[in-house]
Amino acid sequence: LAKTTQPISMDSYEGQEVNITCSHNNIATNDYITWYQQFPSQGPRFIIQGYKTKVTNEVASLFIPADRKSSTLSLPRVSLSDTAVYYCLVGDAKGYSTLTFGKGTMLLVSP
Amino acid sequence: GAVVSQHPSWVICKSGTSVKIECRSLDFQATTMFWYRQFPKQSLMLMATSNEGSKATYEQGVEKDKFLINHASLTLSTLTVTSAHPEDSSFYICSATRQGTDTQYFGPGTRLTVL
Numbered sequence: 001l002a003k004t005t006q007p008i009s010m011d012s013y014e015g016q017e018v019n020i021t022c023s024h025n026n027i028a029t030n031d032y033i034t035w036y037q038q039f040p041s042q043g044p045r046f047i048i049q050g051y052k053t054k055v056t057n058e059v060a061s062l063f064i065p066a067d068r069k070s071s072t073l074s075l076p077r078v079s080l081s082d083t084a085v086y087y088c089l090v091g092d093a094k095g096y097s098t099l100t101f102g103k104g105t106m107l108l109v110s111p
Numbered sequence: 112g113a114v115v116s117q118h119p120s121w122v123i124c125k126s127g128t129s130v131k132i133e134c135r136s137l138d139f140q141a142t143t144m145f146w147y148r149q150f151p152k153q154s155l156m157l158m159a160t161s162n163e164g165s166k167a168t169y170e171q172g173v174e175k176d177k178f179l180i181n182h183a184s185l186t187l188s189t190l191t192v193t194s195a196h197p198e199d200s201s202f203y204i205c206s207a208t209r210q211g212t213d214t215q216y217f218g219p220g221t222r223l224t225v226l
Contacts, residue, residue, distance in 0.1 A: 032213065043115075043204045043217035044155070087154070091213075101147075101155040 004088045009106040018075045020105050022088030025069045033064060033071045036087045038104070044087060048073065075107075083109045114138050115207050117218035124195055125226055132190045132221045134205030140185040141207035145215060146178070149202040161188055185210075195225040 005023040012018045024033070032051050036044035048055055050062040050071070061074040075082060085104040114137040124130050134144060143162050147155040159180050161167040167180035179191040188207075192199055202222055206215040 034214065036217075041202065041220065041222065043117075043206070043220045046214055046216060049214060100157070103154050 003100075004090055004102045006086075006088055006102060006105045008103065009108065011108050011110065012078055013110050014079055015077050018078050018082075018107060018109075020073045020075075020086055020088075020107070021070055022073070023070045024088070024090045027068050027090050031068075031090045033062065033068075034089045034091065035060070035062065035073045036089065037082075038085045038087065047086075078107075078109045080109050080111065083107060112138060113207075113209055113214075113216040115141075115205065115216050115218040117203075117205055117221050119221060120219060121222040121224075123224045123226065126196050127194055129191055129193045130195055130223060132192075132203055132205075132223075134188045134190070134207070134218050136186045136207045136209075136216075139207075139209045141188075142185070142210045143208045144182055144188040145206045146180060146188075146190050147204045147206070149204060149220075155204060158190075192223065195223070197225045199223065200225045 032049055034049040035047040037047050038044040048057055048060045048062045050064055052064050055062045063072045085106050087101055087104040116135045116137055118133045122130055145160050146158045148158050149155045157170050158173045158178060159167045159169045161180050161182040163182050163185050169175045177193055182188040200223055202220050204217055204220040206217040208215055
């Protein structure tokens with residue numbers, strides 16, 4: 001299983017761009033990178049998924065360098081409601097059960 | 112969208128009783144469903160993976176006779192915690208993958224408290 005390493009916590013202010021980096025040195029060729037957001041006492045919410053280069057959707061961007069040993073989730077202009085735990089996961093697209101949740105990054109957005 | 116529901120959202124039971132938690136994919140057929148457990152201030156831990164019509168695959172350390180999983184249809188999976196004890200108190204979360212994709216969509220979770 002490809003292990004991921006993320007910062008335990010990050011602080012930001014409203015309106016700022018937040019970049020959360022995840023290391024996954026042992027990522028396999030078939031592995032995708034997926035990010036989830038979780039609020040207290042709720043199930044994780046899918047944010048974005050990518051394999052290489054850059055992926056963008058309406059809520060975030062995901063940057064993946066050529067070696068794929070890391071990835072960066074970029075949240076543009078965060079608001080207070082973005083305060084949550086963010087999980088980076090790496091898993092085989094064909095082997096869903098290999099997804100392993102790490103400790104995640106607790107993002108605190110202040111006014 | 113890909114909506115997954117869980118029922119109940121919370122449950123309190125006495126030690127020794129059994130509790131059933133339902134997980135439903137509301138607007139898609141789920142080829143695979145997963146059950147996770149999350150203790151306070153900890154990450155999600157995968158308990159088991161289930162495919163419709165077949166036996167669930169349990170992660171190491173998870174007792175299959177205690178945590179019974181039934182995946183009777185492409186939209187419903189149930190987790191039964193048998194003879195629950197206080198140490199089983201936790202937040203139980205299910206997820207499902209839509210046919211043809213690999214993204215897991217999570218339910219809102221069920222808070223189980225065993226007295």
